Amino acid sequence: MGDEKVRNVVLVGQGGVGKTMLAEAMLHLTGKTTRLGGHAGTKPTLDYDNEEASRGFSISTTIAPIEWKGTRINVLDAPCYPDFVGDAYAAMSACETALFVVDAQGGPAAVTTRLWFAAEDLSLARAVFVNRIDRAEADFATTLESLKEHFGPRLAAVTLPMGTGDAFSGVIDVVHQVARHLENGKPVEGPVPAEYADTLQEARDALCELVVEADDDLMMKYLDGEALTQEELEGLLHKALVERIFVPVFAGSCVKEEGVISFMDNVVDYFPAMADFGRIPLVNGEQLDISPDDDRPVAFVFKSLQDPSNGRLSFLKVLAGTVTPGLELVCARTRKTERLTHLFRMMGKETQEVKSASAGDIVVVPKLEAQTGDTLSVTGKVEAAAFRFPNSLYRIAIEPDKRGTEDKLYTFLEKAADADPTLKVERDEETGQTVISAIGEAQVSVLLDRLEDRVGITAHTVKLRIPYRETIRRVASAEGRHKKQTGGAGQFGDCWLRLEPNPGKGYEFVDEVVGGHIPRNFIPAIDKGVQETMAEGVLAGYPMIDVKVAVYDGSYHPVDSNEMAFKTAARIGFQKAVEQAEPVLLEPMAKMKVSVPESYAGSIMGDISASRGRVEGMEAGQGAEAGMTTISATVPYAEVVDYATRLRSLSRGTGEFTIELSGYEQVPHDVQEKLAKEYQERRAAGLK
DSSP: OOGGGEEEEEEESSTTSSHHHHHHHHHHHTTSSSSOTTSTTOOOSSOOSHHHHHHTSOOSOEEEEEEETTEEEEEEEOOOSGGGHHHHHHHHHTOSEEEEEEETTTBOOHHHHHHHHHHHHTTOEEEEEEEOTTSTTOOHHHHHHHHHHHHOTTEEESEEEESOGGGOOEEEETTTTEEEEEETTEEEEEOOOGGGHHHHHHHHHHHHHHHGGGOHHHHHHHHTTOOOOHHHHHHHHHHHHHTTOOEEEEEOBTTTTBTHHHHHHHHHHHSOOGGGGOEEEBTTSOEEEOOTTOSSOEEEEEEEEEETTTEEEEEEEEEESEEOTTOEEEETTTOOEEEOOOEEEEETTEEEEESOEETTOEEEEESOOOOTTOEEESSSOOOBOOOOOOOOOEEEEEEESSTTOHHHHHHHHHHHHHHOTTOEEEEETTTTEEEEEESOHHHHHHHHHHHHHHHSOOEEEEOOOOOOEEEESSOEEEEEEEEEOOSSSOEEEEEEEEEEEOTTSOOEEEEOOOTTSSOGGGHHHHHHHHHHHHHHOSSSSOOBOSEEEEEEEEEOOTTTOOHHHHHHHHHHHHHHHHHHSOEEEEEEEEEEEEEEEGGGHHHHHHHHHHTTOEEEEEEEOOGGGTTEEEEEEEEEHHHHTTHHHHHHHHHTTOOEEEEEEEEEEEOOHHHHHHHHHHHHHHHHTTOO
16 A cells, blocks of 8 residues: 555544544444444543553554545544643654544633644644534534634634534535435435535635635636636645645534544545655755655654553654565664564554555554664664654652662663653662653653553652752861770871852862871871762751862871871861851752743742742743743742642643753751751651
């Protein structure tokens, strides 16, 4: 099956609007399944993961390969719950068209808007399916107007509903001017009822006005008052979709399966194939020609999955040539040769082996080392421009419930992060914590459930430890004297230290000893003793920074003095001097940029102020970001370590932010007292 016979469509939109049900309806109507999955107590074919069943939403992209009128439609059902939206971005990168499923009652919501602009960035054709027309409050005309308000005037209906709520009985095909409905699961066509004649004409005029922009000659003809022929209109639909100057809007009900066949017909007739986009941009700025006949095949890994029953699976989009089992390709990132042992077509969790896949098609390959975003080619020199994942700004530490299972936990987390680019795992050497960076809480919750389910160990999340620092505010001197006599050789070290603040210059050590009061060979031991004490902290157990230390006097014993004695003396002297040098605690500051719709800007700024932060600027969005406001601020990191969760609540899921640590500032007195007290209590209990 060549590229012209394959269409790749990703289903996206707000969670809970029926995306999976649309794919299930397509599977059922094309005979792939015997019953409508996920309805009236039947198990869905696509949401097969236990976690998806228990949570009631898609967590991972699944594929429904639909065969319709001699064309394969690879339908990618992407999760759009905010925490798993990274999978939707990846799925969009493998498709030519993004179909936005919206509710006929609610219209477009926050996630829909975010993904709409992501699809625009990826230069995808877009279409909309207005679902649940059979609901009592459904209103197709109002929803269409709302869509135009959100996404511009380039949307037009290609199917219209006949009736709404309980009276919904089918759809009108605007292009072919016929009425369609199902009878006993079979499609029936007939004339359009007279009461819809005006609505149909209005919709057809709106459609013609939009798509005619795809052809200058036909536009002149149309503006001169000449009507488009049926053939001209159908040719323009395809061209306008490919050129992304038109967004078709479909009406239907996935549960009743009405409007779904009209949608599939349109996909086959007008939706773009990969070859329609001509060439694919590469990392080096060159372009890759799309041709199934190329004898140097190229494939792109857009998703990796650790499947409980099939092991590691890689989802591949064939960009050029034809791939076959046994083919060896080279990964552009690692330069390693990978062998495609088997090619599978997946339907939910079911796999079917295939003998080849040509440019434009999607297959699943087991046991590849390649990661999401990798390009495989004959030479290894071809690298497709990778897509940008959303930032993983929700950070939390994970600890196993049982001691001795740390290695198993870390291995599992590394494998999970390897398969999911929105998940990162790192070991924070300073705090000793295993830290996960994710998009949100639900993503981490699913991870912990899978850890128990697949590895048999349990773990829990703990707050991140904030990397505070200590320093001093004034000059102080003290003597460090260490004397120990135990039968044989004793220990003796004596040094005078002067400490002074050294803002922004880090640690400096100066030897001012004259007259041989301390032999030169013991000076490095004093330096080491000071540095070790600074690393442990004095005030609240955090590393000290920006201190200049001078050793200026002392004494020694010709027999009992040694490096260890002077190191210990230095620790004693340093601690005594710090206590007199007005020690203070510093907290890391975060530079933030928060982008939200204008209506939420006030509450965001109020929250920043309440978090001891400083708003440093506001900027109104332009172009695709119109209506958005970006707020720049500096906030104590301790106050925004959980900001991903807070922003979602404050902006109802519409906000995005970036954050980076930037310098240190003194903590308020009450915070310092609290942390110092906690440190003393830990030490008294024998803890660090």
